[in-house]
Amino acid sequence: MLLQRFLIRLLTMAITLLGVAVVVFVVIRVAPGDPVAMMLPPGATDADIARLRALYGLDKTIVQQFFIWLSGVIRGDFGTSISLRQDVLGLVFNRLPATLELAIVALLMALAIGGTTAILGARERGTAVEAGIEIASGAALSIPDFLWGLVLILLFGVLVPVFDISGRVSPQLDLPFVTQFYLFESIVRLRFDLTKDLLGHMLMPAVALALPLAAIISQLLKQSLKEVLDLDYVVLARVKGFSETQVILREALKNAALPTLTLVGVQFTFLIGGTVIVERLFSYEGLGNMAIDAVINRDLPLIQGIVLVFALLFVLINLTVDMMYALLNPRLRHG
Amino acid sequence: MDEGRISRHGSGARLWLAGGWLLLASLAAIFAPLIAPQNPLAQDLMFERLPPFWMSGAEPGFWLGTDSLGRDLLSRLIFGARIALIVAFAAALAACLIGSTLGLIAGYFGGWADRIISRIVDVWMAFPPVLFAILLVAVLGTGLSSVIIAIAVIDWTRFCRVIRAETMGQARMDYVENARIAGYGRIGIMLREVLPNVVPSIVALLSLEMGIAVIVEAILSFVNLSISTDDPTWGGIIAEGRLSIHQAWWVLVFPLVTLILTVLSFSQFGEGLKARFDPVLR
Numbered sequence: 006m007l008l009q010r011f012l013i014r015l016l017t018m019a020i021t022l023l024g025v026a027v028v029v030f031v032v033i034r035v036a037p038g039d040p041v042a043m044m045l046p047p048g049a050t051d052a053d054i055a056r057l058r059a060l061y062g063l064d065k066t067i068v069q070q071f072f073i074w075l076s077g078v079i080r081g082d083f084g085t086s087i088s089l090r091q092d093v094l095g096l097v098f099n100r101l102p103a104t105l106e107l108a109i110v111a112l113l114m115a116l117a118i119g120g121t122t123a124i125l126g127a128r129e130r131g132t133a134v135e136a137g138i139e140i141a142s143g144a145a146l147s148i149p150d151f152l153w154g155l156v157l158i159l160l161f162g163v164l165v166p167v168f169d170i171s172g173r174v175s176p177q178l179d180l181p182f183v184t185q186f187y188l189f190e191s192i193v194r195l196r197f198d199l200t201k202d203l204l205g206h207m208l209m210p211a212v213a214l215a216l217p218l219a220a221i222i223s224q225l226l227k228q229s230l231k232e233v234l235d236l237d238y239v240v241l242a243r244v245k246g247f248s249e250t251q252v253i254l255r256e257a258l259k260n261a262a263l264p265t266l267t268l269v270g271v272q273f274t275f276l277i278g279g280t281v282i283v284e285r286l287f288s289y290e291g292l293g294n295m296a297i298d299a300v301i302n303r304d305l306p307l308i309q310g311i312v313l314v315f316a317l318l319f320v321l322i323n324l325t326v327d328m329m330y331a332l333l334n335p336r337l338r339h340g
Numbered sequence: 341m342d343e344g345r346i347s348r349h350g351s352g353a354r355l356w357l358a359g360g361w362l363l364l365a366s367l368a369a370i371f372a373p374l375i376a377p378q379n380p381l382a383q384d385l386m387f388e389r390l391p392p393f394w395m396s397g398a399e400p401g402f403w404l405g406t407d408s409l410g411r412d413l414l415s416r417l418i419f420g421a422r423i424a425l426i427v428a429f430a431a432a433l434a435a436c437l438i439g440s441t442l443g444l445i446a447g448y449f450g451g452w453a454d455r456i457i458s459r460i461v462d463v464w465m466a467f468p469p470v471l472f473a474i475l476l477v478a479v480l481g482t483g484l485s486s487v488i489i490a491i492a493v494i495d496w497t498r499f500c501r502v503i504r505a506e507t508m509g510q511a512r513m514d515y516v517e518n519a520r521i522a523g524y525g526r527i528g529i530m531l532r533e534v535l536p537n538v539v540p541s542i543v544a545l546l547s548l549e550m551g552i553a554v555i556v557e558a559i560l561s562f563v564n565l566s567i568s569t570d571d572p573t574w575g576g577i578i579a580e581g582r583l584s585i586h587q588a589w590w591v592l593v594f595p596l597v598t599l600i601l602t603v604l605s606f607s608q609f610g611e612g613l614k615a616r617f618d619p620v621l622r
Contacts, residue, residue, distance in 0.1 A: 017462070024463035032479055147607045148600055149555050151562075155578065155596050163585055278468035282559050286582070296471050297563055300478045308475065316466040 007331055014327055018320045025316040026075065026309075033305050034067050061087065061306075074309070083313075084306035088299070093310035097292065101314065102185035103173055104284065104291035108277050110188070110207055111214035115276070116269075118215065119222025124258070126223065127230035128249050138223065145220035150279040154213035154286040161209060169206045171288045178202060210287040214279050218272050225268055229261035263333060270326025274319040355612030358605035365602060369421040377401055378412035380419040380572045385410050389588040405590045407580050413591060416572035417598055423566075423573050424602070427487055427557040428550040434492035435553075436546050439499025444538070446500070447507025448530045457500065464497045473556055477565045487566050491553050498552075499545055506538045540617045547610025551603040558599055574599055 058064045061084075062073055077084060083093035126138040148156075162170035174180065174187060178199065182190045188207070191199040233239060234257055242256045243249070281293030288294070292311060299307040368375065378401065387410040390402050398405065404413040446457040473490045480486035510516065511534060519529045554574075560566040561575025562582075574595045581592025 017459075020459065021462045021466050024459070025466050028463060028467075029475075032475060035479060144604070147551075147604050149552075149603070151555060151559055152596065152600055152603065155582070155592065156600075158582070158585065159589065159592060159596070163589055274465075278470060281468050281470045281474075282562075285563065293468070293471065296468075297474060300471075300474050301563075301565075303478070312467065312471065312475075315468045315471065319466045319468075 007328075010331060011328060014324055018324060021320055022313070022316055026078070026313060027071070029309055029312045030071050030074070031067075033308060034070070061085075074306075078313070083310040086299075086304055086307040088302040088304040088307070093306050096295070096307065097310050097314050099185055100290065100292040100295050103187070103289065104277070104280050104293060106186060106188045107207055107211060107284070107289065107291060108214070108273075108280055110204075111211040111276055112218070112269075112273055114211055114215035115218035115222060118219035120226065122219070122223040123226035123230060124250075124253055126227040127234060127253060127257075130231055130234075135227075138227075142220035142223045145216045146224070148217070150213045150217060150276075151282050151286065153216050154210065154283050157209045157213055158286070168209050170209055171206075173203070173206050173290050174199070175202050175206075206287075206289070210280075210283045210289055213283050213286075214276050218269075218276050221272055222265060222269065226261060226265045229264050230257050233257040233261045263330070266333070267326060267330055270322055274322055277315070277318060277322075352612070352616075354608045355616065358609040358612065361601055361605040362609060365421050365598075366425060368418045369425045372418045372422055376412075376415035376418045377403065378415040380411065380415040381570065383409040383411055389584070389591075391588075392590050392594075404594050405588070407577070407591045408584050408588065411572075413577070413594055416577055417574070417595060420572045420574045420577060420595070421598075423484065423571060424554050424557060426484065427491065428553045428606070431488045431491035431495070431553040431556075432546055432549040434488065435495040435549055436499050436542060438492065439496035440503045440538075440542055442496070443500040443503030444507050444530060444535065447504040448511050448534060449526070450508075450511075454504070457504070461497045461500055464494070467494075469494050470556075470559060473560060474563060474565055477560055482565055482567065484567055487557055487560055490560075491556050494556075495549060495552065498549060499542070502541055502545060503538055506541055507534055510534045510537050540614050543617065544610040544614035547606050547613065551606030554599065554602055554606070 055064070062070055065073070074084065081094065083097070085091065086093050086096055089096060122138050122142065126135045129135050145153075157168075158170050161168045169175070180187070180199070181194065181196070184190055188200065188203045191197070191203060230253060234253070239252055239256050242252050247255065280291060281296060283289070284291040284294040285297055292314070296308070296311045296315075298304075299311060384406075387399060387402065387406050388408055390406040390410075391398050392405045392413075393400075393403050395405075402412050402414070404417070406412055407416075442457050446454040472494050476490035476493060477486050480489060507530075516529060516533060519533050520526075524532070557566060557573065558575030558578060561573040562579045564576075564579065566573055566575060577595040578592060578599075581588070581590075581595065585592055
């Protein structure tokens with residue numbers, strides 16, 4: 006049952022990725038403006054342009070180009086960036102860790118903020134505390150990450166300049182890292198001075214990304230908690246003399262968390278999508294920031310590579326959540 | 341009972357507040373040439389980075405101050421409302437039309453139609469939306485129609501997903517079966533019986549989408565990929581404000597507050613309308 010479900014998901018995942026590849030390829034190829042002509046100095050001859058077009062395979066038909074590119078991708082060759090003249094896969098892997106670290110820190114923040122306010126709201130249900138949480142989460146949800154980023158820049162970058170609002174790490178620091186997972190590596194190497202600097206740079210963009218998701222988690226988890234809190238087994242626990250907080254943490258949370266989990270998966274992909282503009286806003290050197298540069302420079306191979314990596318990330322997250330749901334949900338587990 | 345009455349009361353106030361702000365913004369957009377105190381494009385290096393009216397150093401006639409080229413901020417915000425609202429209405433309507441139609445078809449007919457439409461939605465959901473928008477505008481070339489097309493092409497899935505699910509729910513109801521027994525055709529039932537029941541959701545989504553369209557336009561302007569650089573846009577002003585944030589905070593604060601109020605108003609207005617028209621909630 007589980008295996009079958011997994012295989013079907015794997016197949017639809019492959020179809021989705023193929024669809025993304027086709028769409029992005031078609032969109033990019035109808036673009037007016039010749040990226041090759043832009044690379045050469047103004048005095049370049051037609052022969053020069055033709056040679057370079059042949060080098061990047063741009064002289065073939067769109068269908069041919071697509072299959073050449075696709076067969077390369079399957080072999081792990083995403084081509085060469087036109088503007089940076091480096092291997093696309095190398096460039097993407099160089100930037101992806103920065104984006105992943107930012108997204109994961111933001112997700113953990115959203116879970117912490119959303120979870121805490123949901124539990125607090127469920128415990129204080131019907132009071133002014135719950136109403137306050139409701140209003141705050143409504144506002145956090147309606148304002149998108151881009152605007153939260155700007156608000157945070159104004160508040161903590163200008164008004165009370167306590168946090169860094171630009172870059173990933175202070176440029177004067179000596180970095181001993183061998184991987185691009187700076188935050189992770191700084192913790193492993195016990196270089197907490199660097200961890201502090203990295204987190205200081207990450208905090209503002211992460212909060213901007215986390216707030217809308219925290220609001221959704223808070224609202225949904227609170228709703229499920231309130232429903233579960235009326236069930237017999239929870240009432241029984243209360244009769245046994247457990248405090249309301251204990252009842253929520255020990256009995257209710259386990260069963261109320263499942264609907265929230267499914268939602269967090271989809272919402273996490275939205276959060277990662279948000280890194281594109283939030284990284285730009287905070288000059289954070291991640292994949293999204295590079296993607297915008299790639300579009301502006303009409304760097305076709307690089308755009309294709311980045312979009313495909315984002316799409317792969319999204320379908321993998323959805324797959325993981327789907328499998329976790331199947332494993333955790335007793336009805337599906339034994340069905 | 342009580343809870344319902346309170347929330348309905350609250351929704352009324354929300355509806356009026358949000359509607360009021362949106363009306364104000366619309367009036368500002370329509371009558372921009374009449375009410376803007378200055379020419380929004382006029383540069384005056386004698387008047388660069390003037391602060392708003394309550395601070396020392398302010399000049400009369402420049403209520404919210406000026407940017408680094410000496411252009412009047414209030415006038416730029418008023419003219420920026422034009423592009424923001426045109427994009428909001430046109431893009432949201434286009435996305436709504438595409439998404440609701442496909443959602444109705446997928447939800448009502450099911451089968452292959454549903455499978456194909458749902459697969460396309462899956463593909464669309466695998467794109468980071470902001471990157472997709474930037475890519476589309478870069479491909480189509482900057483300009484008002486490109487921005488509108490880009491937003492509609494990306495955001496139709498929001499309508500499609502919700503309307504599909506709602507239509508599936510409605511299609512199972514007794515009244516649909518009764519209409520079929522009464523001899524109505526499938527398309528007739530879909531348009532005459534099912535569609536009116538999903539309209540409250542469409543209206544709420546439409547209003548929400550207008551807010552999202554305003555934000556996407558601002559993001560595109562922020563990365564300098566929206567309309568021509570001459571026309572003032574809220575996102576364009578924000579991009580300038582981000583650069584001169586330490587010298588002239590007001591260039592960022594005022595467009596930001598305008599954007600936040602507009603986005604909040606669109607979402608609250610949609611919620612309020614839904615609460616008012618939804619027969620179940622009412």
